[in-house]
Amino acid sequence: MIRVSPLIDRLIDALQMLPGVGPKWATRMALYVLQHNREGGAALAGALSAAVAEVTRCRECRTLCETGLCALCANPKRDARLLCIVESPMDVIAIEQAGGYSGRYYVLHGRLSPIEGVGPVELGLTDLAGRVRERGVEEVILATNPTVEGEATAHYIGEALAETPARLSRIAHGVPLGGELEYIDGGTIAHALRGRRSVVRGPA
C-alpha cells in the first residue's frame, strides 16, 4: 500500500487487526473517519480503550462482561434448570436472537484442541460437574459447533457429566430452515437423514 503519513499509516495498520478488514478497506475507513467523522473516531477510541481495559468474564457463565455477573446470569427469570453450553459469546447472542430459549449458558471460549494446547482447564470444564450439581441443573444442552473438535468437546463434556443427575442433550443438526437440499453438503444431508423423526399425523 501507498504510505500516506506516519499517523494515518499507523491507523490503517491498526484497523487491519479487525476481522475481515484488508489494506484497501482499512485505508477507506481511516480516511472516512478523518474526513467525515472525527467525533465518531474519538468515540470509538474511547469505547475500545474502556472495553479492552474493563471487560472480563462473568463469574457464573464465563461470557464477556465487565459487571462481574452478566445480565443473563443476574436475571432471576432465566431457568436455572437448563444449561446450554456454547463455544463463544457470539453463540450466546445468536441463540438469544433466535428467541425461545429461557435457560442459562456456559461459555467455553473455544473447543478442545490438544494441538493448540486447549484442554479442559482452558475451557473451564474441570469444575463443571460440581457446578451442575450445585445449581440443580436438570438438563445440559450441548451446543458446541458440529465440527470435529466441537463434537469431541461435546463428547468430553458428556463423559465429564456422566455422574451428575442432569440429562444431556445435543442441539439437532440437519438441513437449515429455508435451505435447499441441492445446495447442502453431503455430510449435513446424511446427518439429517440419520436424525429423521416420525411425523405425527393429524386427524385424517
Next chain:
Amino acid sequence: MIRVSPLIDRLIDALQMLPGVGPKWATRMALYVLQHNREGGAALAGALSAAVAEVTRCRECRTLCETGLCALCANPKRDARLLCIVESPMDVIAIEQAGGYSGRYYVLHGRLSPIEGVGPVELGLTDLAGRVRERGVEEVILATNPTVEGEATAHYIGEALAETPARLSRIAHGVPLGGELEYIDGGTIAHALRGRRSVVRGPA
C-alpha cells in the same frame, strides 16, 4: 440487537460509525477484539486518538497529514509543473497506486454542491489561480470524478484558471461514467491519466 453489557454495547455501537459496518458485523468485531486481540484493540484505540487529534491538512495540497507538509509535497522529485486536482485524499492514493504520475496534487475535499452548501471557498478554489501562477504550474489535470457534480466542478475550475498560462486537461473517460476513482483498478486509472486531453477554453 441483543444487548450484552454496557461497555460491550457501547463498543458495538461505536464500531458502526465505520463505513460498511452494520450491527451484526460490529458485534463480531467487538467480541473478536475482546476474546482474541486486546493488544490490537488497544493499539487501534491509540492510533485513532492520535490521528483524530493531530491529523490536519497539508498546507500545500490540502491532503490529510499531520506534518504540515505532506510527503508528496515535500518530495523535491515530484514535478511541480504538473498539478492534478482530485476530490479526496483517497483519490491521491488511488492515483499513486496506479503509478506513472510524477506531478503534484491538489485535494478539494468534495465537489461543488450548492444544495449541500459546498462552494468554491470550501473546496479551496478561491486562491487556486494565484497558486497555479506562483508555483509555475504548466499543466493542470482535472481528475474530479466523472459524475455530474464532478464535471461541474471541473468546468468551474477551468473557468477559474482561464487567465493563467497553465494548460488544462481532463483525465480520459476510460473511467466509467458514474464510477468513483477509489473503486477503479490501477490499470484503468493509469490509462485515463495517459489519455488526458486538452480542455477547449471558452471565449474569455
